Amino acid sequence: MKIRLLFFASLRERLAIPGEEVDVPPTVTTVGALREHLRDRGGAWADVFAPNRAVRAAVNQAMVQPSAPIKAGDEVAFFPPVTGG
């Protein structure tokens, strides 16, 4: 299942990549599962997506909870809590 990933702010810097197309196993059906899948890459990925890290997510440009479903073709963004205003 192909997903478009985007990373912002400190996540983008630590992962040293603004985004990528990934092919995830069909077992990865939620944002939370995708986060764990990325964490399993190890290195900076394990650090950025460690369970104690505050990471927010958006699917197709709408903020979602970890339980939100994902499907092929979705744009999934991970970022730290927002600090605008």
Added chain:
Amino acid sequence: MKISVQREDFDLGAEVRAISRSSKTGAVASFIGLVRDVPMTLEHYAGMTENAIRKIVDEAGRRWQVMDCSVIHRYGDLQPNDQIVLVAIASAHRGDAFAACEFIMDYLKTQAPFWKKEHRAAGAEWVEARAADDEAAERWKK
């Protein structure tokens, strides 16, 4: 209803005039956020940002009488004292204008995808989100 995410500065007077043309407008409340002390770079999620702000503005319109509004948020490199954000609300009466303005600011802080990076003498550092901002947005749920 104007929503703009832009690099350029904005002019409060021009925005207020633009949203208060109706003869039914009796009140305009506005808020401007400024850069404090330290130069910063504001990053945002192009594509999502304007939609996120629009949702917040729509919700304000369901709760209060909003006759017109202008919400502008800048991104890019900003210096101390630069304007960052403007929320201006036109309504028939002040109560709705004040409330909608504060509501939109509180939700912008927690829902709009912006991130501030401060450029201090010791190096650049991403600003951490504040629990107080979550609490400010949370109180509108009551």
